[in-house]
Each structure stands twice: as structure tokens, then as C-alpha cells.
Amino acid sequence: MISLIKLFGIGIFIGIANVVPGVSGGTIAVICNVYDTLITLSSLNLARMKQNWKDILSLGLGIGAGILLFAKVITMLYTAYPAQTSSFFIGIVVGSMPFLFKKVRAGLPTAENGAAVSGWLYGTLGAGAVGLALMLGMFFLQKRGVQTAAVVTAFSSGFAVKLAVLGAIAAVAMLIPGISGSFVLLILGVYPTVLQAVADFNIPLLIPIAIGVGAGLVAGARLIAFLLKRFPAPMYGFILGLVAGSVVYLYPRVCQPIAMRAVSATVCLIGYAAVSFFSSRDTSVSME
Template sequence: MKVTSWRDAWHEGPGPKTRSEFIILYMKGFLMGIADLIPGVSGGTIAFITGIYSLFLDSIASINKEFFTHLLKLDFKSALSVIHLRFIIPVLFGILSAMLTLARLMHYLMNEHPIPTWATFFGLICASIFIIWKQLDKAFSPKMMFAIIVGTVFAYIMVSLIPVETPENFWFIYLCGIIGITAMILPGLSGSFLLLILGKYEYITGMLKNPFADGALAVILVFSMGTVTGLLGFSKILNFFMREYRQVTMAFLTGVLIGSMKKVWPWKEVLESVEIRGKVKVLREINIVPASMDMENVIAFTLLVIGFLVVIGLEKKANKVIE
């Protein structure tokens, strides 16, 4: 049936019908944005908790071949009726609002209070590993164990070899956008965590906290283009593997998180550093155990435990919603 009016096309897909429903959906997107700013927490988990996960996946799937076919035919009304724009707009607006308004705070914590901040991240990611592990089949097959080992070794080597100064070229920022956004649709895996591994978490949040600084808007635009590409492309490939080879894929992801914990450990000793443009850059460092329990370390351990328990609590809440 051909859509005859813009109003009918707009109301064809799911989404809020009143202002209050729009605000509620926007706030759910805002919570997803907060989660995606924090390494270790997945926006997909928040989508589960707030009851919009299935609609979120459907909205991504609505940007499909039929949608682009209508666009090429210049049949914009039919294209609008296919895409779930009424749902996408408030959620996406909420996500972007959270990232733009809270990125400054995250940037400050990473630079001024690194040990407590990294300790919190460590607890969050430990809980994420626990959550994904629970989703694996209890009867481990050799294939699954192999996938975990491969993922662990791959991630450990990756975080060991990636230099402190990763490229700031647009092609790498674009790649970071692709990789980072794919984690949003996977509960338990954080896009911000992947940006940490790629060495671009502080760089991207630094641009977001001051978007009108010289060159910041260009970086944000390129990163955003990468996120769109990831949603339309690689995320669908990942969804295919999750659908056809779910257990092996989850086992590999579990291994990736385990192997990557080396980079997130908060207590480190610098072995070699260099000063570049007035800033000290670490070239080599090793993980250590804190020698004393001063106030900073007590706070760090406390935040580590709190971060772990918060994610576990969110996961339990998500399971209740699913049931």
C-alpha cells in the first residue's frame, strides 16, 4: 500500500506519539549515552533495562535495502514510512546530548584522578566479563575454549603493541567510530572500552568536551561518520555472527575482555617517558601492586568494588525486564 501523506509516513513506524513519551524516550537515550561514555558499561545493557532493546535493534534494521530503494526512486514518503525515524530521533538525540554534556567531566577524571578512575573502570569491566561468561553454554566445547584463548591472546598482544600515541589522522578516527559503535548493540561490551584499547578515549572525549575548539568539529564529524558506517555495516556482520555462531562469538569476546585487562589495571610504574609539546607521554610501563593503602588507594579499591556491583545489579535488572 502506497503512503499518500507525510503524516501517514511519519506515523507508520514505532515511536513516541506525545510530548511526554518523546521526553521519556529521550531520557532513555541519554542514559545509553552516559553508559557509552564509561569504559565497561554497555549502552545495550541500558537499552535492556529500559525496555527498548528490541526496538533499538529494529530501528537499525529499518535502514535497509527497501529504504535506500525508495530514496533512489525519490519516493521520500515511502522511505520515511520504512525507517523508524520517530524512534531513532529521540534516542539518538539523547545519546549525543549525554556525550556532549558529560564528556568534560570524564576527561577531567581521567587526567586529574587517574588511579580511582581507572579502578572504577577495572571493576566495571570485570563485571562485564562475568556477565558475558554467564551467557556461554555451561558445557564448554573445545571450539569455545579455543575461541576464548584466541581472544585473550589477541587482545593481550594488541594492548601490548599499540603505542601510546596512536594516529590522529582522520582515517584512524573514522575507524575508531566504526569499531566503537558496534559495541553499543552488545550488552556487556563497551564501546568506550574499545576506544581505550585503541588509545583514543581521552582524545575523542577531549574533542567532545570542547567541540568549538580548533579542529574539534572536524574530528567529531569524522568520528560520527564512522559510527554511522559501523551501525549500517559492521554491526550487521556482527549480528550475523551472533545469530549464526553466537556461543563461539561470545567466547571470543570474553577472551578479548580478559586479555585487555592489562591496559585497564590502575596501578602502573612508568619505565620510560618523553615530553612532547609540553606534555609527558609514557612510552613503557608495567603493572604493579600498590605498596601501601593510602587514602587514594582505599578510595580506588572501594570504587573498584562499587563499579563491579553496579554492573552486576544492572544486569540482574535487565534479566528481570527480559523475563
């Protein structure tokens, strides 16, 4: 029973992470050593779900509870304290970088063949550069964020299809340690709409979102697990580049008084310390 309660609590933490742009639920799952369970739940592996249904149910219920309970809180924080909230998220993103760098190093092969190791190293550096360039390129092309994206509350068939497609993309991103599904929605310009729909329990908009998220989870889970197992160093290098580039989206571009800048710096350090605390308790987890 204690282990099930613990899994439920971890699920809540993962759900909260998926609500916060720039924070990866996949990273939290790896840190808490439940990534394999998350992949099993997402891929609908019926054989393994039947074998471990109690663990999977506890984790799944926790994720759902974290999303539903925290969506309204994030909405209020962004409305009342946009700069400070963004600063807290920046601290979380920066705090996850040492953890991801450790994953990159662990994925590099150790062999006597220096040429092979060098090839992996250059490939990993290249993947990281591609991830960083992708994020910066999208930023300069779109220049949109949670403060400027419009909130849509009315249902239309065309917008429902768009929500389903973008929900699927965000769901795949959610499974990759280091990438935030909410952050992908933010980049694509629908994060405030999705967050408001969850907070208001807007059923007409939640249905296409749920359909897209479900399809994305099932389709992406096995592929992501395969890539992380087969090409760990380049994949984590790519993820690290994405995470590093995400800071430009979160940086609060508003003028703050000196006192409020001090508050922003403080909450940034709190976010960094929180992620560093959990990362220091990372254990090896199976990606099979």
C-alpha cells in the first residue's frame, strides 16, 4: 500500500510538471525511477499492464490529479505574477541541465577504439547543436509566448482538429525526458487555451485535446523508448539543446523594479534548487 501511495504522489508530481511550460514530465519520471512504468502506461502494453496494473493505475491516477489540480493554480500565477512565475520556471529548466548532461555522458561508449568514441562524441555535439538551433530558430520566427497567445474558449470543428493534432505532438514531447509537453504547446501558441480549458473543465475543447494526447502517447511511447535505448548519447544531446534553447521563451521581457527583480532572482534559485534536489536522487532506470 505504501508503494502505491508513493507512486500516486510521483504521478501528481509528473502531472504538475506537464502543466508547467519548460518542465518535463519525462525527466521527473526518470528521476523518480518510474519511466519504464510511464512508457508501459502510455504504449498500452496490455500484457505488462495486466501484470502490474496496480502500479500503473496508481501512477496514472496521480498524473491526472496533478494536471487537474494544478492547471488553475498556474493560470492564476501567470495572471498575477507573470515575471516571477517565468523566473521560477527558468530556474527549473537550468536546474535540469546538469542532470541531462550526466545522461549524455552516461550514453557515450567507452571503448579502446578512439575513432568510434570520437564519432559518437561529434554526433552527440551535433545533435545538441541541432536541438539548440531548432529552438532558437522557432523563437525568432514565431516570437510568441504565454503572455501574448490568445485564449480560445469557443468550439469549432477546425479548431478541434488543430487541438487534437497539437495535443498529439505535445504528448510525444511529454514522454521524452527533458522536453515539456506544455512548453511545446506554448511554442505552438495554444498553451493558454489548453490550460484555460482544463481549469474551466470546458468539455467541448477537452475532448479533442484528450483524443490527440491519447493517440500521441500510444504512437510515440515505443518509438521514444527505442531511440533512447539505441542512441542514448545523441538523443540526450538533442534534448539538452532543446532545453537550453527553451530559456529564451521563458525569459520575462518586462521592466521590473529593483525589488521585484530580487524576488524574481530568488524564485529562480528556488526552482533551480528544487530540480537539483530531485536530480541528485536519480537512479538508473530501464528504457526497455
